[in-house]
Amino acid sequence: MSGEAHGDWTDEVRDTARPSRRTVVVIGGGIAGLASAALLAREGCSVDLVEARGELGGRAGVIEQEGFRFDTGPSWYLMPEVFDHFFRLLGTSAEAELSLQRLDPAYRVFFEGESGARPADAVDIRADRAANVALFEELEPGAGRALERYLESAAHTFDMAIEHFLYTSFSSLRPFLSRPLLGRIHRLGPLLLQSLERFVSRRFADRRIRQILGYPAVFLGSSPDRTPSMYHLMSALDLTGGVLYPQGGFGALIDAIVRLARESGVRFHTDTAATAVLTDPLEGAAASADREPGARRAPRRGRDRMGRRPQARATGVRVRRADGTEDDMPADVVVAAADLHHVETCLLPPALQTYPESWWARRTSGPGGVLVMLGVRGGLPQLAHHSLLFTRDWSANFSAIRSGTVPDPASVYVCRTSATDPGAAPEGMENLFVLIPMPADPALGRGGVGGTGAPAVEAIADRAIEQIARWAEIPDLAERIVTRRTVGPTDFAEDLRSWRGGILGPEHTLSQSAVFRAGNTSKRVEGLHYAGSSTIPGIGLPMCLISAEILVKRLRGDTGMSPLPEPQSSPPSEPQSSPPRSGRVGSPVPPDDDDAATDDVRTPVGERR
Secondary structure: OOOOOOOOOOOOOOOOOOOOOOEEEEEOOEHHHHHHHHHHHHOOOEEEEEOOOOOOEOOOOEEEEOOEEEEOOOOOEOOHHHHHHHHHHOOOOHHHHOOEEEEOOOEEEEEEOOOOOOEEEEEEEOOOHHHHHHHHHHHOOOHHHHHHHHHHHHHHHHHHHHHHOOOOOOOOOHHHHOHHHHOOHHHHHHHHHOEHHHHHHOOOOOHHHHHHHHOHHHHOOOOOOOOEHHHHHHHHHHHHHOEEEEOOOHHHHHHHHHHHHHHOOOEEEOOEEEEEEEEEEOOOOOOOOOOOOOOOOOOOOOOOOOOOOOOEEEEEEEEEEOOOOEEEEEOOEEEEOOOHHHHHHHOOOHHHOOOOHHHHOOOOEOOEEEEEEEEEEOOOOOOOOEEEEEOOOHHHHHHHHHOOOOOOOOOEEEEOHHHOOHHHOOOOEEEEEEEEEEOOOHHHOOOOEOOOOOHHHHHHHHHHHHHHHHHOOOOOOHHHEEEEEEEOHHHHHHHOOOHHHOOOOEOOOHHHOHHHOEOOEOOOEEOEEEOOOOEOOOOOHHHHHHHHHHHHHHHHOOOOOOOOOOOOOOOOOOOOOOOOOOOOOOOOOOOOHHHOOOOOOOOOOOOOO
16 A cells, blocks of 8 residues: 555644634635634634635636526535534534525436447436335345445444544544444454445446445545445435535535634635745754744744654745735634645745655546536426436546546536526526546646637537437437536636646545545644645545534644534534533634625636636
């Protein structure tokens, strides 16, 4: 195994003693940055968030075009308990902040037929476990009972992940020596060492079932043959609990977090690019960073148990504003929630990089993708809110993407938000968001409006439209398109500074998961912390929310495995967790409306200002 553990394995992690009211600068206005800013402001810190683009939300962007509204990024609302826990930490609840609707069917799956001309069949995954058990039994005799056992295993594994892995920073070995976890080692080992593909194929023979159960690997930026079988836990989400949708789209989720963050005192600075993390060298450490005038020397730090010694202390962030002027924003703590590769290799000098280019050269990215947003005249009942088109030989599909080849045909995801949300399209029309996984290769080019994107991007979009028309039996789909927009890998690389133009982040193989994934704290710069899909725990909106919570735990000196306790005053839509512990990272700071955000109207990925 080529992975390198990032954990310091110290018994205790405590930040340098600071003034009671810490100043924090958060880099990046995606969901991880917004969540980090909101939680730290609730902790009593004085927080400024800088975002290079003119809008907030990061990958969770919104495009409005000719009366149609499109989410440009995340579109599956899974792990609802993670969202609700996050909102409870902010003194509210998901129920209070969002209008959530359970989708039924949760999603529809089209399977490529023998000839490839159209799918042999299509099945609906329902928001009901019993219905899905019956479906599996219909597809393969005996598969219903096998699914029951599979889902019991998935639920058990999900609980184990929540209790022992997702909410930990891996900064201390001690919690992993607990009796409950040691008692599960015999089960954990095979789940880590066996692929999801093998785990599923040993239990089910039908190709369609194998694809349904293997698809969660795609959510993790990987493929079933490379993803550890521990991630079969995700089937406990969609096959048992179903899939939710926030009315107004995922922009409504971003808007809610922005509002709560602002109410807690966060100051937003859009069109403000971070150009450097400012540092002071630590006493006795050889560092290349220059000392800022008048800055204090931090006390010398010892080595951690892996022999690494911090070289410097973060003192702030240098930013460039829209008018070209530069400012230095001082900070006791810097939280980098932008793409980790960009932060490490562009905002820090080589001597202070925990994850230099040589580290990234040994890592693999999740897929890139071409996004296609279509406004369509008339109804599209053939498609559900979520529809998946699976090629017959999807192993070849995944192999092509990894080798840098554009797959044809491709396995495609289609989201028809207008099936659930009337505000997503004008009356009598539908909106379609199409995602075609591709190699993470910025050379494919940018997208554009009305077919004006790079030729390779538009050709991929044309093939996907024709494929959807055949497979879902919508022969006049292309003729009914009234508006079209594409986004290509170059848009992700240049607009979001995404590593290799990927749409998700480093894929979740064993060597890039848990303790082997990038950590949430710099080993070279004290006071510099990370959040987002590039770091622990990983890819997806729920994981980004958890990464923000892990950051708060780190600053509190909490090396435990449990989520933070929820305030007792949270709205009681679900049972309360354990009582809160004492010890916050700062004193309360009231909102300052005069210093509050600049424009937070979101401009989507791929739209140039």
